[in-house]
Amino acid sequence: MTNTNKLTTSWGAPVGDNQHSMTAGRRGPTLIQDVHLLEKLAHFNRERVPERVVHAKGAGAHGYFEVTQDLKHYTKADFLSEVGKRTPMFIRFSTVAGELGSADTVRDPRGFAVKFYTDEGNYDLVGNNTPVFFIRDAIKFPDFIHTQKRHPQTHLKNPNAVWDFWSLSPESLHQVTILMSDRGIPATLRHMHGFGSHTFKWVNAQGQIVWVKYHFKTEQGVRNLDVDLAAKLAGEQPDYHIEDLFKAIDTGDFPAWKLYVQIMPEADADTYRFDPFDVTKVWSQKDYPLIEVGRMVLNRNPENYFAEVEQATFSPGSFVPGIEASPDKMLQGRLFAYSDAHRYRVGANHNTLPINRPQSPVNHYQRDGQMRSDGNGGGSVYYEPNSFGGPQESPADRTSAFAVSGVADSVAYDADDHYTQAGDLYRLMSTEERQRLVRNIVGAMAPVEHDEIKLRQIGHFYKADPEYGCLVAEGLGLPVPSE
Known part of the structure; x- marks a missing residue:
């Protein structure tokens, strides 16, 4: 019998693999010929008008970054080139799933x-x-965010979708454990750490490569909100985090973070016990200790929220010489998706807006487009190559070469150990922290209408740590999983 329920593209062609993006070999990079991936991401970026599809509500501030340790032997990035060098910066904090008017103090x-x-x-x-993150391949991102958004019929949040997706995507377990822990509701934006999450590539002036992960450690200390207080604040002051950050800076209480990196030698990527490009995993700090890089200080509030916070555009693909992408499949998809979202939401010329405009010279051959508000290149040469002295490429700043091998195919990551790090995190928690974690999970899963979804998710908790799974099962009044 013909299968009439095949997943297809928008033009009706059947989709052979909706879980793995197509890569050149098992470790990537992702191929632009994966038209299903590109269609999913491009359509997803255009599903909401005009606020951001994700990270819609946020707060922002200006500040500076100052280098405190010379790391020239690891990267040729100029802004990291000398101790004491200061670089102006802008930061945007945000919730992920909520709309522009949602509350700040949600989990x-x-x-x-x-x-x-x-x-x-x-x-x-x-x-x-x-x-870490919930998924590790960008082809799953639109589906994941759909579960966090509202049901298309009821326009209500849908815990059935949330836990159905997570229970069918066991790679999410590590992030789910973090989200449901005390860290799931920060006390303020000033009292939380920040992470680059992905693995990136650093290249020095000699062309030598290392892999890096970024860690911003708050100098204010980590503080989180009790769930009852968070719910109270959501009703009484839904803009609590935005207000707190603005008032702190306004009164001269400038928040600050120390930036550290973990550095992995290039060759270690082939032998480390976890795939270093899997964004659902962390690197042990015992294996790769934190190295201080510099200090970020926020010392100036925006003059206009819309012009700065709302129109600020960020892309993981905005690199400078000395910093490049890794084969992380989630990162590879974001390199396209974020800039594409900005082109749709703000316009093709979003980088000409004051908040996004580089403070270094800009020379390119892009012309015209909606909302072109500068001189549009005047009468200068508008193509390349040319004989009229137009800007030319800089061979010294080419992206470093890297080898790829294997068959172009839609493939999974080599390793499927989704439980070790989630279990390690659970066992690091105190008894009281574990109790709150389980209570939060039970409260979030209780509205799920289908026991098979709950039992499937409980099985993942149990594989991470038997106590973890048993306590959640008991809290939900469901059978404890067997070995």
């Missing part, structure tokens, strides 16, 4: 997006307040 990851206005162009580090 949700927080976006942590930093724009460095360097002498070599803008560098955007677009992460979260968690070191």
Whole structure:
């Protein structure tokens, strides 16, 4: 019998794989010929008008980043080139799932997006307040966010969709454990860490490569909100986090973070016990200790929320020489998706707006387009190559070469250990922290209408740690999983 329920593209062609993007070999990079992936991401970016599809509500501030340790032997990035060098920057904090008018104090990851206005162009580090993420392949991102948004019929949040997706995507377990822990509701935006989350590549002046992960450690200390107080604030002051950040800076209480990196030698990526490009995993700090890089200070509030916070655009693909992408499949998809979202939401010329405009010279051959508000290049040469002295490429700043091998195919990551790190995190918690974690999970899963979804998710908790699974099962009044 013919299957009449095949997943198809918008033009009706059947989809052979909706879980894995097409890569050149098992470790990538992602291929632009994966038209299903591009269609999913491009359509997803256009599903909401005009606010951001994700990270719609946020707060922002200006500040500076100052280098405190010379790391030239790891990267040729100019803004990291000498101790004491200061680079102006802008940061946008945000919730992920909620709409523009949603409450600040909900249980949700927080976006942590930093724009460095360097002498070599803008560098955007677009992460979260968690070191990992729910999924590890960008082809699953539109589906994941759909579960966090509202039901298309009822326009209500849908816990059935949330837990159905998570229970069918066990790679989410590590992030789910973080989200449901005390860290799921930060006390303020000032009292949380930030992370680049992905693995990135650093290249030094000699062309040598290392892999890096970024960690912003708050100098204010980590503080979180009790669930009852968070709910109270959501009703009484839904803009609590925005207000707190603005008032702190306005009164001269400038928040600050220390930036650290973990550095992995290039060759270690082939032998480390976890895939270093899997964004659902962390690197042990015992294996790769934190190295201090610099200090970020926020010392100036925006003059106009819309012109700065709302129109700020960040892309993980905004690199500067010395910093490049890794084969992380989630990062590879974001390199396209974020800039494409900005072109749709703000316009093709979003980088000409004051908040996004580089403070270094800009020379390119892009012309015209909606909302072109500058001189549009005047009468200068508008194509390349040319014989009239137009800007030319700089071979010294080419992206470093890297080898790829294998068959172009839609493939999964090599390793499917989704439980070790989630279990390690659970066992690091105190008894009281575990109790609150389980209570939060039970409260979030209780509205799910289908026991098979609950039992499937409980099985993941149990595989991470038997106590973890048993306590959630008992809280939901369901059978404890067997071995």
